[in-house]
Amino acid sequence: MARNEAKERRCILKFEDVSLQFDQADPVLDKVSFEIWSGETRIILGAAGSGKTVMMKIALGLLKASSGRVSVMGQDVTNFDERQWYEVRSHIGVLFQEGGLFDSLTIEENVAYPLLNQARFMTDGKKPTLDTVRPDVQEALNFVELGNTLNKFPSELSGGMRRRVGIARGSVADPDLFLYDSPTAGLDPITANTIIALLIKDREMRNTTAAIITHRFQDGHLLANFRYNPEKDRLERLPANSPLRERTKFMVMKEGRLVFEGPEAELDASVDPYISKFSMHPAQNPERKVS
Amino acid sequence: MLDWLKSPILTFQEFVTLAGRASLNVFRRPFYGQDLFLQMDTIGVGSLPITVLIGFFSGVIMALQMSRALSQYGATGQVGQITAITLVREMGPVLTALLIAGRNASGIASELGSMKVSEQIDAMRALGTDPVKKLVTPRLLAMCVTLPLLTIIADFVGIVGGYIVAVPLLRLTTGSQYWNNAWRSLEYNDIAQGLIKPLLFAFIIALVGCLYGMRTSGGTQGVGRATTQAVVVASVWIFVITALITRIFVNL
Ligand SMILES: Nc1ncnc2c1ncn2[C@@H]1O[C@H](COP(=O)(O)OP(=O)(O)OP(=O)(O)O)[C@@H](O)[C@H]1O
Ligand SMILES: [Mg+2]
Numbered sequence: 001m002a003r004n005e006a007k008e009r010r011c012i013l014k015f016e017d018v019s020l021q022f023d024q025a026d027p028v029l030d031k032v033s034f035e036i037w038s039g040e041t042r043i044i045l046g047a048a049g050s051g052k053t054v055m056m057k058i059a060l061g062l063l064k065a066s067s068g069r070v071s072v073m074g075q076d077v078t079n080f081d082e083r084q085w086y087e088v089r090s091h092i093g094v095l096f097q098e099g100g101l102f103d104s105l106t107i108e109e110n111v112a113y114p115l116l117n118q119a120r121f122m123t124d125g126k127k128p129t130l131d132t133v134r135p136d137v138q139e140a141l142n143f144v145e146l147g148n149t150l151n152k153f154p155s156e157l158s159g160g161m162r163r164r165v166g167i168a169r170g171s172v173a174d175p176d177l178f179l180y181d182s183p184t185a186g187l188d189p190i191t192a193n194t195i196i197a198l199l200i201k202d203r204e205m206r207n208t209t210a211a212i213i214t215h216r217f218q219d220g221h222l223l224a225n226f227r228y229n230p231e232k233d234r235l236e237r238l239p240a241n242s243p244l245r246e247r248t249k250f251m252v253m254k255e256g257r258l259v260f261e262g263p264e265a266e267l268d269a270s271v272d273p274y275i276s277k278f279s280m281h282p283a284q285n286p287e288r289k290v291s
Numbered sequence: 292m293l294d295w296l297k298s299p300i301l302t303f304q305e306f307v308t309l310a311g312r313a314s315l316n317v318f319r320r321p322f323y324g325q326d327l328f329l330q331m332d333t334i335g336v337g338s339l340p341i342t343v344l345i346g347f348f349s350g351v352i353m354a355l356q357m358s359r360a361l362s363q364y365g366a367t368g369q370v371g372q373i374t375a376i377t378l379v380r381e382m383g384p385v386l387t388a389l390l391i392a393g394r395n396a397s398g399i400a401s402e403l404g405s406m407k408v409s410e411q412i413d414a415m416r417a418l419g420t421d422p423v424k425k426l427v428t429p430r431l432l433a434m435c436v437t438l439p440l441l442t443i444i445a446d447f448v449g450i451v452g453g454y455i456v457a458v459p460l461l462r463l464t465t466g467s468q469y470w471n472n473a474w475r476s477l478e479y480n481d482i483a484q485g486l487i488k489p490l491l492f493a494f495i496i497a498l499v500g501c502l503y504g505m506r507t508s509g510g511t512q513g514v515g516r517a518t519t520q521a522v523v524v525a526s527v528w529i530f531v532i533t534a535l536i537t538r539i540f541v542n543l
Contacts (some may be wrong), residue, residue, distance in 0.1 A: 100409060117419040
């Protein structure tokens with residue numbers, strides 16, 4: 001299976017010297033270049049305001065780069081117009097930092113939204129109906145263990161539950177790339193770990209490529225070192241020499257610049273005072289338990 | 292000097308772009324019928340009681356004010372004519388529009404503003420819907436249908452209010468003379484400007500509300516700011532437009 005994956009390895013997201021500037025202010029992104037390959041899990045770290053969300057929105061075509069080139073799934077999308085972007089976006093799942101759940105719609109309608117509105121799910125120009133997509137919606141909600149909240153409204157759920165609904169909505173259309181903006185921000189450690197466990201599970205079951213923005217170094221550590229075991233339905237630590245460790249890469253943003261890119265070991269070894277703030281220090285108990 | 296002009300010009304440019312896109316979407320699929328009816332309900336049915344109330348009292352006040360002036364010239368019989376003309380030409384459209392600007396431009400701006408800051412607008416674009424088509428066009432259409440209707444209702448209720456003051460209350464004239472007078476004084480010209488105005492106001496109110504809502508930045512505080520700005524800007528434009536149109540019609 002590993003060999004099979006290697007054959008299909010393709011570049012999912014590529015930034016080449018991407019910069020973004022609002023008005024005359026300092027650039028919000030400054031010549032950022034990186035590549036994310038299929039099957040990879042990319043952890044994006046960085047202080048508040050360092051440009052992580054902006055980077056994600058450029059990858060989705062929600063913001064336009066001032067200069068540089070962006071490619072998504074092998075297509076150069078730098079000069080795409082809004083209509084062309086809709087097709088690209090329909091292959092990308094996204095969890096927004098502020099949630100972005102539609103608060104006038106029920107949980108079911110929220111999760112069904114991409115299936116009902118994206119052109120690629122239409123047959124003969126006709127939208128599917130809520131009834132026809134219900135099994136998919138139910139499955140996505142079951143996955144995040146919220147299968148019994150179909151008729152609730154987002155405002156009736158807790159912050160952690162809303163985050164999980166966001167994950168269900170992002171994954172329901174089976175995206176090739178999943179962008180998670182701060183999935184654990186503002187959550188207690190237990191709920192945060194549950195969310196990360198979901199991401200690990202999702203990665204194992206669907207082999208999704210994912211970019212995860214986070215402030216918590218524990219999140220990256222868990223993603224880098226654990227895998228989901230479907231037989232036992234639990235997370236387990238990867239052996240030290242496992243090739244699966246290679247698929248999790250880290251990058252650190254500072255004031256719009258990409259200042260670090262590499263595997264966890266390299267991040268931990270960094271002596272740069274800014275970068276090392278985001279690494280897992282040995283003193284901080286690496287043997288932390290997962291759910 | 293140039294810097295000072297830059298921001299209003301840019302805003303105006305955004306307004307024109309939004310107006311163009313929202314209007315073109317009226318003819319493009321997909322149509323969001325459900326959203327349209329929902330908006331017609333909130334704007335039209337929701338504003339009906341307050342419109343009736345304000346319309347009624349503007350007629351009452353007008354007739355009361357006019358009763359003194361007209362009796363000085365011994366022309367109290369003209370009260371129906373004066374009430375009808377001022378209401379249909381000016382007061383009805385402007386008062387209704389100001390009311391709806393206060394009620395719905397703010398409502399639209401705060402709704403879209405909170406959607407913007409909670410990234411729901413981004414989510415729409417990310418999940419395959421055009422927010423202009425899904426949010427702006429239904430509001431614009433609903434406003435263009437309901438504001439003229441509300442204005443007609445306000446005009447009519449206002450004339451009834453004038454009647455109540457002029458006939459049973461002050462006995463300035465007889466009922467039949469009041470209605471005759473009111474009805475016959477209205478020319479096509481008056482009715483035309485009484486309907487063109489609300490249509491243009493509807494454009495302004497809906498689009499200003501949407502524009503300021505969708506441009507919101509800076510969290511919850513930004514939503515408050517956007518809401519206030521939308522009402523102020525829409526109200527100012529209502530007066531500017533009404534002056535322009537009245538000027539055109541006076542020359543006709
Ligand atoms: N629409 C905008 N207009 C002007 N400046 C913006 C806009 N969006 C973001 N910025 C600026 O870009 C910079 C980076 O913002 P961004 O949201 O990407 O930060 P972040 O890394 O996601 O931070 P956080 O961890 O707090 O979410 C900030 O200084 C912000 O003020
Ligand atoms: Mg952010």
